[in-house]
Structures are given as structure tokens and as C-alpha cells.
Amino acid sequence: MAALMAGFGLYTHAIVRRIPASLAKEALRTSEAEVDVDKARGEHDAYVEVLRTRLGLDVVDLPADESFPDCVFVEDAAVVCGDTALITRPGAESRRGETEAMKRALKALNLNVVEMTDENATLDGGDVLFTGREFFVGLSSRTNQRGAEILADAFKDYAVSTVPVLASLHLKSFCSMGGPGLIVIGSSEPAQKALKIMQQMSDHCYDKLTVPDDFAANCIYMNLPDKGHVLLHCTAEQYPESFKVFEKLKDYTLIPVSNMEKVKVDGALTCCSILINKKGSI
Numbered sequence: 001m002a003a004l005m006a007g008f009g010l011y012t013h014a015i016v017r018r019i020p021a022s023l024a025k026e027a028l029r030t031s032e033a034e035v036d037v038d039k040a041r042g043e044h045d046a047y048v049e050v051l052r053t054r055l056g057l058d059v060v061d062l063p064a065d066e067s068f069p070d071c072v073f074v075e076d077a078a079v080v081c082g083d084t085a086l087i088t089r090p091g092a093e094s095r096r097g098e099t100e101a102m103k104r105a106l107k108a109l110n111l112n113v114v115e116m117t118d119e120n121a122t123l124d125g126g127d128v129l130f131t132g133r134e135f136f137v138g139l140s141s142r143t144n145q146r147g148a149e150i151l152a153d154a155f156k157d158y159a160v161s162t163v164p165v166l167a168s169l170h171l172k173s174f175c176s177m178g179g180p181g182l183i184v185i186g187s188s189e190p191a192q193k194a195l196k197i198m199q200q201m202s203d204h205c206y207d208k209l210t211v212p213d214d215f216a217a218n219c220i221y222m223n224l225p226d227k228g229h230v231l232l233h234c235t236a237e238q239y240p241e242s243f244k245v246f247e248k249l250k251d252y253t254l255i256p257v258s259n260m261e262k263v264k265v266d267g268a269l270t271c272c273s274i275l276i277n278k279k280g281s282i
Helices: 037-054 093-108 145-154 189-201 240-247
Strands: 013-017 058-062 078-081 084-087 112-115 128-130 134-139 159-164 175-179 182-186 207-211 220-224 228-233 252-256 274-276
Touching (some): 084 145, 093 112, 159 189, 175 220, 175 228, 228 240
Parallel strands (some): 084 112, 134 159
Antiparallel strands (some): 013 274
8 A cells, every 4th residue: 555645735835827817718618607807816816825824835926928818727737746847738739838937937946847748648737636645647638648647657656547537627626635545525426436436446545525516626735834734625605515514624724715716717726826845945
């Protein structure tokens, strides 16, 4: 059985990116909902402020690029584990240029940067769930088998299993880690089927926390000095029934974060930051 990664949930740095005005009309989306850019920027400001001020992370704040309407969703551009950063090859061709700014930022943090250059490979970071023991990679409209194989080659210390994603944009559109060995999962049939596949593929027996709303299952777990278990999760306004489930978690610092505008373009909480643990930083 794979051991839990030392320091799972411990982060010192976060990379974020500002919202371009082009997000409103040109960002990719699966619904026709209109986005209020000013409200989206307000939400994002609050999100970044939680990372920087309340949680004390060193935030690398990249500027918006109007050429890339989806650039705020930095998670898709790279996967970071330990000292290695894999620059992805996003499944949407319009997003592939987003990786250049991310590559520069990761190199500036002195990480070991590996680039995915195979033109047959696609990988979005939103399809990558790292549990601290292993990786699950969603095979979706944005991520293919070759992308998963290259990720496995970049992170040889960990097992990599693939999971079909049939009814959502990304794997993490309906799941995330809520703590060591705890998977937060949506209640829909596709989400529960995906969880069953993950459980069958793993040598580890994961606990699960089921929430009524699939998108509310996307949350951010951290384990920080002087703060302990921290969970950034949905607000009561956005997903009231799922919010009640999170409220039952004991021994956690629970931080509701609004995401009502960015969700209109399929953006979730994990999408908007890349979290890094720089050894020797604390």
C-alpha cells in the first residue's frame, strides 16, 4: 500500500491569475449563462485574499491576458507535486498559450519543470486528482490516455489510474480531496460510478464525504502550521444543502468561498490556483 505523501496538504505558495474582460463573452462554457465580470473579479479578489492573508501563503499573482479568456483557471496549465511541475497540453486548443506564463512562474520558483510536448497528448489539470498516495486522471473531452501516460512518467513515485469522465467537464467537477484519505464526492450517478472505479483501482481504502451537489464537491484542502485542517468550500448561498454537510466536519477551519460567477464558465474553486509546497520556505 502506498504511503501518504509527507506533508500532504501543506502549502507555502499559490499561483493565481487575474480575470480578463474577455472572460464574459469568449471563455469556454457548457451553459449560456451570462457572466458579470465585475462580480467575478470581486469573487476572485476575495479568493486570493483568503490564500494570502487568512492562510498566509506567498501568492504569485499573474496578470490577465485578454488573448486567453480562460486564463484565470490556472489549474489546467500545470500539475505540481513535490518539486516537479508538469506543464500540461490543454485539451482546448484555444487555451494552449496559457502555459507560457505558467512555465515562467514555475521556473522562477526553482521547480523542476517538465513540458508535455507530444502533440497526441492532451491533459487539463482539472482532470488530475492527487490523493497524497496516488493520482487519478479523468479521461474526458479535455484529457486523453496519452496525457495520463506522460503524467505517470513525470511522477514515477506514484501510481496513476485513469477514470472515465462522461457527464462532466473534468474529474474534479464532481470530486476533490477533503483531507488525508477523504474524497469529497457529488451524489449524482456519474460521480458515484467514478468513485467506485477509483476505489476498485486503489490499494487504499478511502473514506468519502458525499454532498448533494456535484460542483460543491470541488473544494480545497490544506493542512497548515498553526491552522491545522483547513477546507475552502462552497457558500450557503450557492449550495445550501451541501454547505450543511461541510458544517458537520469537526476539527476543521471551514472557509466558505463564493464562486457564483466563475461557475457559469465551469470554473471551480481548485481551478483558480496552483498550490505549491516549497521546502525550506517555512
